[in-house]
Amino acid sequence: MPTRSSSRPVSFPAARLLLALWLVPAAVAAAGDPMVIVDSAQSQVDISVKATVDSFVAHLVDFETSLTTAPQTGQITAAVFRFNFASIKTGNTDRDRDMNEWQQTPKFPDVVFTLVALDAGSDGRTVARGQLRFHGIEKTVSFPVVIEIKKPVVTVDGDVTIDTRDYGLPVIKKYLFLKVDPVVAVHFHLQGKLAGL
Numbered sequence: 656m657p658t659r660s661s662s663r664p665v666s667f668p669a670a671r672l673l674l675a676l677w678l679v680p681a682a683v684a685a686a687g688d689p690m691v692i693v694d695s696a697q698s699q700v701d702i703s704v705k706a707t708v709d710s711f712v713a714h715l716v717d718f719e720t721s722l723t724t725a726p727q728t729g730q731i732t733a734a735v736f737r738f739n740f741a742s743i744k745t746g747n748t749d750r751d752r753d754m755n756e757w758q759q760t761p762k763f764p765d766v767v768f769t770l771v772a773l774d775a776g777s778d779g780r781t782v783a784r785g786q787l788r789f790h791g792i793e794k795t796v797s798f799p800v801v802i803e804i805k806k807p808v809v810t811v812d813g814d815v816t817i818d819t820r821d822y823g824l825p826v827i828k829k830y831l832f833l834k835v836d837p838v839v840a841v842h843f844h845l846q847g848k849l850a851g852l
Contacts, residue, residue, distance in 0.1 A: 691722035691731075691809045693847035700843045702743060705836040711750075717742040720845060722809070729804045731811070734770035734785075757827060763791045773800075783813065790822040807848040815841040 700715035718738035725732050740760045745751055755761075770785040776799060784797045800813035819837045820826065827835035 689724050689726060690850040691724060691847040692850050693720040693722065693845055697846040698844060700738075700841065703840040703842070704745075705838075707833045707835075711745050711747075713743050713745040715742055716744050720847075722811075722845075722847065724804065724809070724849065729806075731770070731773060731802060734768075734783075736768040738766055739764050740766055758790060758824065763789075768796070771795075773802075787817070789817070790819075790824055792822045794821055809847050809849060811843075811845040813843055815843075817841060 695718070698720075700718065702713040702715070704711055704713065715738055718736065720737075721733070721735040722731060723733045724730060740758050741755055741764065743751075743754070745754065765788070767788045768785055769788075770783060772784050774782045774784055774797075776782040780799045781802060782797050783800045784795065786793050787796045796815065796817070798813055798815040800811055803810045817839050819839065824837070826837050
């Protein structure tokens with residue numbers, strides 16, 4: 656009894672489908688921008704708060720960052736920075752507790768910045784523009800950044816000024832004459848390496 660060969664000719668439509676399925680993973684890999692693995696030990700986020708008495712600098716002890724770069728130009732193409740407000744530590748547990756009550760952290764735990772674009776500023780500096788979600792309110796913010804890419808190391812430095820009143824938070828006052836400035840200054844240094852390098 657003759658045996659039938661297992662290798663049958665493939666019709667043209669089927670051949671095109673097989674070729675497409677074979678090429679899809681390669682196309683996706685080519686389109687995917689390299690990730691930057693941020694090193695938290697080499698990174699730092701400081702928040703300066705001025706007050707009538709007892710100004711302080713708080714530190715962000717835990718955060719998540721997602722950065723991608725374009726393989727051709729090396730420019731950052733996307734960025735998301737996220738942290739839980741309770742991760743801000745002032746060095747004073749009573750002040751930390753008061754700050755979280757003021758911000759309603761159990762109700763609004765997450766602070767998230769999502770990059771929209773990197774623009775050229777009038778002074779030649781790069782300006783990051785994005786959406787900041789804080790205390791349940793989302794607003795557009797812009798601030799200068801310095802980005803250095805010396806493969807495989809990537810560093811991003813910037814300073815952001817945030818008026819907490821823009822996010823529905825009251826000005827903190829005590830004893831009529833003690834006041835906390837609602838405008839805070841955030842300085843950040845992020846450092847990481849391009850994945851796979």
